[in-house]
Amino acid sequence: MTSEQIVQHCRDVLELLPREALALAREKHPDIGGFGVFPVYAPLEIIHAAGLMPVGLFGAGDKVEISHADSRFQSFICSIAKSTLELFLRDEMDDFVGAVFSSICDVARNLSSLVQRNTPALYIEYLHLPQNMASAGSLDYTTAEFTRFRTNLASHLEREITDEAIGKSLVLYNKVRSLTRDLYGHRKHKPSSIDASDLYTVVQAGTRMMPEDFIPLLEQLLADMKTRKVHPRDGVKVVIEGSFCEQPPVGLIDVVEAAGCLVKDDDMVVGWRLFHEDIVANGDPVGAMAQAYLTGSVYTSVRHDRDNPRTVGLMNRMKNSGAEAVIFAPAKFCEPALLDYVLFRQKLDEADVPHLKVEFEEKMWTFEASRTELETFAESMLFD
Amino acid sequence: MRTAVADDKDYRGKVHALSRDIMTDWMTELKDATQTNIPSAYLMISGNCVEILRCFDILPVFPEINALQLAIRKNSLPYIIKSEELGYASDNCAYVKADIGYTMCGGVGEGGNIPKPSLIVCNFVGCNVYIKWFEHCADMMNVPMVMLDIPFVREDRPSKEDVNYVLTQLKELITECEKLTGKKFDIDRLREILKHSARAEQGWTRAKELCKNRPTPFDSYFDSINMMGPINALRGTKEAADFFDQTVEQYEHMVEEGMGAAADEKFRIVVEGPPPYPYYRNFRNLFEAWGAVAVQSTYSTVGGTWEFGFCHDPERPLESIAEQMIVHNLCNRSMLERYKQIKSYVEDYEADALVIHSIKSCRLFSAGQGDMREYFTKELGIPTLMVESDLEDPRYYAEAQMKNRIDAFFESLSYKRIRAGAESEKGKVG
Ligand code: SF4
Ligand code: SF4
Numbered sequence: 001m002t003s004e005q006i007v008q009h010c011r012d013v014l015e016l017l018p019r020e021a022l023a024l025a026r027e028k029h030p031d032i033g034g035f036g037v038f039p040v041y042a043p044l045e046i047i048h049a050a051g052l053m054p055v056g057l058f059g060a061g062d063k064v065e066i067s068h069a070d071s072r073f074q075s076f077i078c079s080i081a082k083s084t085l086e087l088f089l090r091d092e093m094d095d096f097v098g099a100v101f102s103s104i105c106d107v108a109r110n111l112s113s114l115v116q117r118n119t120p121a122l123y124i125e126y127l128h129l130p131q132n133m134a135s136a137g138s139l140d141y142t143t144a145e146f147t148r149f150r151t152n153l154a155s156h157l158e159r160e161i162t163d164e165a166i167g168k169s170l171v172l173y174n175k176v177r178s179l180t181r182d183l184y185g186h187r188k189h190k191p192s193s194i195d196a197s198d199l200y201t202v203v204q205a206g207t208r209m210m211p212e213d214f215i216p217l218l219e220q221l222l223a224d225m226k227t228r229k230v231h232p233r234d235g236v237k238v239v240i241e242g243s244f245c246e247q248p249p250v251g252l253i254d255v256v257e258a259a260g261c262l263v264k265d266d267d268m269v270v271g272w273r274l275f276h277e278d279i280v281a282n283g284d285p286v287g288a289m290a291q292a293y294l295t296g297s298v299y300t301s302v303r304h305d306r307d308n309p310r311t312v313g314l315m316n317r318m319k320n321s322g323a324e325a326v327i328f329a330p331a332k333f334c335e336p337a338l339l340d341y342v343l344f345r346q347k348l349d350e351a352d353v354p355h356l357k358v359e360f361e362e363k364m365w366t367f368e369a370s371r372t373e374l375e376t377f378a379e380s381m382l383f384d
Numbered sequence: 385m386r387t388a389v390a391d392d393k394d395y396r397g398k399v400h401a402l403s404r405d406i407m408t409d410w411m412t413e414l415k416d417a418t419q420t421n422i423p424s425a426y427l428m429i430s431g432n433c434v435e436i437l438r439c440f441d442i443l444p445v446f447p448e449i450n451a452l453q454l455a456i457r458k459n460s461l462p463y464i465i466k467s468e469e470l471g472y473a474s475d476n477c478a479y480v481k482a483d484i485g486y487t488m489c490g491g492v493g494e495g496g497n498i499p500k501p502s503l504i505v506c507n508f509v510g511c512n513v514y515i516k517w518f519e520h521c522a523d524m525m526n527v528p529m530v531m532l533d534i535p536f537v538r539e540d541r542p543s544k545e546d547v548n549y550v551l552t553q554l555k556e557l558i559t560e561c562e563k564l565t566g567k568k569f570d571i572d573r574l575r576e577i578l579k580h581s582a583r584a585e586q587g588w589t590r591a592k593e594l595c596k597n598r599p600t601p602f603d604s605y606f607d608s609i610n611m612m613g614p615i616n617a618l619r620g621t622k623e624a625a626d627f628f629d630q631t632v633e634q635y636e637h638m639v640e641e642g643m644g645a646a647a648d649e650k651f652r653i654v655v656e657g658p659p660p661y662p663y664y665r666n667f668r669n670l671f672e673a674w675g676a677v678a679v680q681s682t683y684s685t686v687g688g689t690w691e692f693g694f695c696h697d698p699e700r701p702l703e704s705i706a707e708q709m710i711v712h713n714l715c716n717r718s719m720l721e722r723y724k725q726i727k728s729y730v731e732d733y734e735a736d737a738l739v740i741h742s743i744k745s746c747r748l749f750s751a752g753q754g755d756m757r758e759y760f761t762k763e764l765g766i767p768t769l770m771v772e773s774d775l776e777d778p779r780y781y782a783e784a785q786m787k788n789r790i791d792a793f794f795e796s797l798s799y800k801r802i803r804a805g806a807e808s809e810k811g812k813v814g
Pocket of ligand 1: 101334
C-alpha cells in the first residue's frame, strides 16, 4: 500500500462502528473476541494476550444519533460519555466480551456503572489507576491492580492468560508504540512530511486493529515519510494539548493546519502511546507494565505525578518539539482538561508563550468560529 | 392529626445552636492561626483522616467548608467570577472556583480568615476534582502536597493490596507530619483521638436511626448539615463527641414527645445530591410547604456511611482509618452502590419518594443521575423527582421553575394517595 492508501484505509476504519471494526478484524482473525477500552489508558497487552482485540472506545463521533443516552446524562456532560453509553444501550457492543474503564474522572467512573447496569451480559471492568507515583507502595499496588484485571478477565473467559502470552503481546505493542514514536519524532523535524490530521487518523485507526496488522502499516508509512520529498511549509509551530480522552473531529485538525499552524506534537490518543520507551519484561510482564505506568509514562491530565508536574511536562514538550505556541483543544465539558488549562495558561503566560483555547465536541461538523480564531491567532504570530 | 411540634421550632434551634457554637470555635481557631505559625493542613471532607493531623496538633482546614460557607452566606459569586477571570471554565466545579477566587482575593493567609496551610494533604477519595483543586492550591500558594491515593471500591471488599497501599501512604503522611511538627508519632494518642471519633460516630448512627420514627425528629437532608460539620471536620475531639451525645438526647426526647421536624409530616422523602447552598432556605421552603421531610439523604454520607455500622476502632488505629477512607463513605463507592444505598433508605425509612437534586458543578454526584431516575421509577416503581441547580453558583438556581416542578410532583403524589385511599374504601365497602 502507498501512504495515501494507508491513510485512506485508516479513514475507512474510523468510519466503522466498533462492532464493524471487530467484524473486519475477524475476517483475518476469525477466533478473536472484542474488548472495549475507554480512554485514556488500559493494559492492552493483557486483553490481547487473552485472545481479544482491544478496541478504542472513543465515543461515536457523528455516526450515531444520541437518543437514549441523553435522558441518562445531563446536558453538562461531555459527548464521549453520552455516545459511548448510546453504543451500549443500542446493543452495538453485544458482540464484545466487555469493556474496561478507569479512574480518569468522575464522569468516566459513573459511566462505567451505567454501562454495567444496562448491559449485564457484558464483563465490565473498572481500574483504579494509581495517582501516587511516589509512594513506596505504588508499584505493588499497580501490579496487583493489573493482576486483578488479568485474573478477572481470565476467569470470565474461563481461559488462562499466561505470562508468555502477555510477553508476546508486549513485544507487539512495544513495536506499535515505538513506530508511533518514530512517526511523531519524524514529524517533529519535518512537520510537512505528513499532515497532522493524517497522522492522527492513522494513530486512532490503530486502536481498532490487531497490532500485528497495524505494524506493517506503520512501517510502510514511516519508510515513505523518510524518503518523501517535501517542500517545507511556513507556519506557526504548535503543540495541541487537552485532547487526551474525547477525540477532536479530524476536521478540526485540518482547520488548525489550514489556518497556518504546523503541529509539532500533541496529546491525541495519548493512552495508546503512553510510554517514553519500550517496556522490558524480564520475565514479569505485568510487573514491568506497572513499573512503566509509574515511571515511564508521558504526562497526561488524568495522572498526578508529584515529582513531574504536567506544567513542566508541557514546557518540555514545547522545547523538545521546537514549538512556539500552544493550541488548547479540550472537549466541551471535560473537567480534567478545563481545570488543567488554568495552570497551563498561567505557566505559559509567565513564559510569554502564546496560546489559544478551542473547545470541541466529537460530533461537531462546522468549524467556522474556530477557523476564524485560529487564523487570527496564526496571523498575529506570523506577522508579529 | 397535626404532629406535635415546638412552636418556635427550637428543636431545630437547639442542635443547630450547639453545632454553630463548636464550628464557630474552630473557625475562630482558623482565624487566629492566620496570625501565628501553628501548623495547619488542607484536607478534603470525603473519607478523611483528620485524626492523624490531630495527633500532631496540626490544625485541619477544609476548603470545601470554606466554599460551602461562602455559598450559604450568599457570597460565592464574586469569587467564582474572579476564578473565571483566571481561566476556570463556566463548567468547572464551582466549589473549586469559589475557594480559589477567595484565596486569590486575600481570604487565605495573613489578613484573611483562613491560614495559609503548612501542608496540603490530598485525600483522593472518589472525587477526581480533589486532585486538581489541591494541585492548584499547592501551586498557587507554593505549599508542599502529600497525595493519599485511595483505591476506589471496585470489588465486594478491598483487597489486601488496596489496604496495604493506603497504609503505606498513611505512614508516609505520618513521616511528613513528624517532619513538619518535630513531634514523634504517638500511637496511643491516636487511639485516644479515635475513641472520641468512635463516640461521635455512634451518636451519628443513633441520630440517623431515629429518623425511622414517624414523625422524623429532624430533616435528614437539611438538618443533617448540623451534624456534618462536627462529624467530618471536628471528628476526634471531645467536643464533637459531646455534641453528638447532646444531639441524640435532644432527638430522642423529641421522639418520645412525638415531635417532628415538620409541623405536619405528610411525605417522607429520600434526597440524593448536595443542596443548593446559595438558596438553602428557599429550597427547603419548597418542600416544607408540602409537609415533605427527608428521612435520609446520600449527601449527608459523603464523609462517612456510619449508619451502616462502621466505627473507627482504637484497637486497630491505622487499619480502621484506612478502611473508612476506602469503603465507608459515599464518594469512594460506585453509582450502583449508591443505588443500593438509596433503595435501602427508601425501604428501611418507609419513604414515599426519591428526590434527586442534580448539581451542575458536581459530576461525582450528578453524572448519570438520569439513569438513577430510570432505575427507581421504572424498575422499582418509586416516585422520583429530578430537579437541577448548583451547590455553589447562584446563577443556576431558577426558583419559579424549581417551585413548579416540586409542586407538580407533590400534587400528583397527593392525588395518587387520595385515589389509593378511595380505592381501599371501595374495597372495604365491596
Ligand atoms: S472527555 Fe473528559 S470529562 Fe469526559 S470522560 Fe473524558 S476525561 Fe472525563
Ligand atoms: S466535584 Fe463534587 S465532590 Fe468533587 S470537589 Fe466538586 S463539589 Fe466536591
